[in-house]
Amino acid sequence: MNDMTRRYLSFEGVTKSFNDLPVVAPTFDLEIGRGEFVVFLGPSGCGKTTLMRMVGGLETPTGGTIRLDGVPLGKPDKWRGMVFQSYSSFPWLTVEGNIAFGMLYRSELGKAEKLERTQHYMQLVGLSDFAKAYPSRISGGMRQRVAIARTLAAGSEVLLMDEPFGALDAQRREQLQVEMRRIQNADAKTIVFVTHDVEEAVFLADRVIVFSPRPARVTADIDIGAKLGPERTLALRDSAEFFKIKTDLLHLVRASMNAEV
Amino acid sequence: MSDLNTRRSDVASPVSPRGEPLLARLFAFRAPLRQRSRVAISIGSCFFVLAAWQAAASSGLMGPIFLPSPIVVFSTLWRMTLAGQILGNAAISLWRILAAFALSAVMAIPIGMLMASYKPVNAALEPIIDFVRYLPTPALVPLSIIWFGVGEETKIFLLWLGTFFQLVLLVVDDMNRVPQEYVETATTLGASQRAILTDIAWPAMLPSLVDNLRITLGWCWTYLIIAEIVAADSGLGFVIWTARRYMQTDQVMAGVMAIGLIGLASDQALRFLHRKLFSYLH
Numbered sequence: 001m002n003d004m005t006r007r008y009l010s011f012e013g014v015t016k017s018f019n020d021l022p023v024v025a026p027t028f029d030l031e032i033g034r035g036e037f038v039v040f041l042g043p044s045g046c047g048k049t050t051l052m053r054m055v056g057g058l059e060t061p062t063g064g065t066i067r068l069d070g071v072p073l074g075k076p077d078k079w080r081g082m083v084f085q086s087y088s089s090f091p092w093l094t095v096e097g098n099i100a101f102g103m104l105y106r107s108e109l110g111k112a113e114k115l116e117r118t119q120h121y122m123q124l125v126g127l128s129d130f131a132k133a134y135p136s137r138i139s140g141g142m143r144q145r146v147a148i149a150r151t152l153a154a155g156s157e158v159l160l161m162d163e164p165f166g167a168l169d170a171q172r173r174e175q176l177q178v179e180m181r182r183i184q185n186a187d188a189k190t191i192v193f194v195t196h197d198v199e200e201a202v203f204l205a206d207r208v209i210v211f212s213p214r215p216a217r218v219t220a221d222i223d224i225g226a227k228l229g230p231e232r233t234l235a236l237r238d239s240a241e242f243f244k245i246k247t248d249l250l251h252l253v254r255a256s257m258n259a260e261v
Numbered sequence: 262m263s264d265l266n267t268r269r270s271d272v273a274s275p276v277s278p279r280g281e282p283l284l285a286r287l288f289a290f291r292a293p294l295r296q297r298s299r300v301a302i303s304i305g306s307c308f309f310v311l312a313a314w315q316a317a318a319s320s321g322l323m324g325p326i327f328l329p330s331p332i333v334v335f336s337t338l339w340r341m342t343l344a345g346q347i348l349g350n351a352a353i354s355l356w357r358i359l360a361a362f363a364l365s366a367v368m369a370i371p372i373g374m375l376m377a378s379y380k381p382v383n384a385a386l387e388p389i390i391d392f393v394r395y396l397p398t399p400a401l402v403p404l405s406i407i408w409f410g411v412g413e414e415t416k417i418f419l420l421w422l423g424t425f426f427q428l429v430l431l432v433v434d435d436m437n438r439v440p441q442e443y444v445e446t447a448t449t450l451g452a453s454q455r456a457i458l459t460d461i462a463w464p465a466m467l468p469s470l471v472d473n474l475r476i477t478l479g480w481c482w483t484y485l486i487i488a489e490i491v492a493a494d495s496g497l498g499f500v501i502w503t504a505r506r507y508m509q510t511d512q513v514m515a516g517v518m519a520i521g522l523i524g525l526a527s528d529q530a531l532r533f534l535h536r537k538l539f540s541y542l543h
Contacts, residue, residue, distance in 0.1 A: 056445075091542060136541060
């Protein structure tokens with residue numbers, strides 16, 4: 001199903017600077033296949049989030065082009081959805097209302113279809129029993145699921161996730177990582193997931209891109225999917241193979257912290 | 262070592278163990294207070310003030326013109342209410358406040374939202390607003406009379422003047438506090454600039470906006486007296502000012518009490534409304 005060979009999302013000679021200080025160096029090239037779960041791994045402030053925000057259209061590259069399916073990207077649109085670490089669900093809407101909000105500006109969808117999609121994605125993330133609950137009454141993990149369901153319901157083909165599980169406790173985080181992988185296997189999207197957690201990166205990714213400290217440069221590009229396959233369960237975490245990949249990656253990340261640009 | 266441990270656990274838990282003296286338990290830093298105790302202390306302090314006032318008045322050191330006792334003031338308030346001096350005037354005052362307040366809110370909310378949304382609007386209006394905000398409203402009374410005469414317009418203008426410029430800045434602040442994440446989430450879901458104002462900013466800022474409206478409404482009562490003292494033949498401010506002229510201190514204080522009670526009641530009503538409207542926050 002995943003077409004990894006095709007250039008689906010591509011950074012072509014992208015440059016970006018804030019106040020003449022480069023965020024990426026010197027130019028940035030990267031190709032991502034359709035349906036790939038790509039994790040951007042790097043230290044805080046390295047520029048990985050900025051790269052992701054440029055995909056979302058929330059930042060403009062200083063130079064170069066980012067293409068989605070061959071088309072240069074501009075302003076934000078429904079094809080690229082963001083999930084943030086905090087303030088991800090709207091407190092004044094119920095779980096159901098939050099998910100339906102994803103389709104609020106899609107006038108081409110009929111009322112019945114919107115309702116059906118809302119139910120479908122609410123079920124996919126396991127929140128059907130909480131349809132009428134407000135975000136203040138559910139856990140942080142559930143609120144993140146609401147945001148994921150909303151983005152999927154909107155019909156986004158690319159999910160941009162900015163440390164979405166960063167504010168959760170270790171147990172919920174683990175649970176949600178399993179969920180995230182299950183959702184991805186059920187409803188394949190192209191996902192760019194930003195984190196600084198090595199274990200999270202290995203568990204979730206088809207492919208991990210390791211970044212140097214700012215200005216961001218790719219120091220490693222690792223195909224995890226080839227080693228671990230698409231099915232990720234909690235048991236996988238205890239396997240020797242998982243441990244080895246994680247340890248190797250950890251060493252790579254340490255080495256890239258010291259890498260001179 | 263064990264001594265150190267005991268002390269540490271004391272610091273960690275604000276709720277002191279039973280058997281400690283009552284005062285130490287109540288005044289442990291940020292210690293929680295039971296609802297029943299809270300109400301008892303609040304009512305107790307009110308009665309203490311009234312009792313002190315009563316004692317001062319009946320001590321004979323101050324005459325009834327200087328300080329009538331609370332019993333006299335409340336019975337005067339009751340007598341004035343029965344004589345029809347309070348309710349009608351309170352209604353007129355209330356009408357003035359609501360009219361001016363509505364005008365302030367209807368102007369301040371959209372202007373504040375635009376200022377927070379678009380930097381050029383902010384750049385154009387902020388210096389003007391900051392300047393007028395510091396003009397003392399009472400000082401503008403003569404000007405107001407020249408412009409609007411002594412009718413209702415002057416009173417509403419003065420109340421508006423006292424609240425609008427403050428409220429605008431509160432609205433700007435409410436809107437600036439809407440998390441950028443909400444805005445960006447909606448943007449990536451296809452919301453237009455206008456949709457972000459109506460579907461995101463408005464519902465997100467509404468709870469704090471309603472809270473600020475409640476606080477601003479309180480200020481209205483302050484300016485009301487200024488407006489009604491200067492030029493009026495009705496309203497609670499007029500009642501107070503007339504009583505003062507005849508040195509009827511009990512009536513002056515009864516009028517002040519009436520305003521205090523109306524203010525307290527409306528504030529509690531708005532708090533209640535806030536809890537009902539925004540129950541999803543709690």
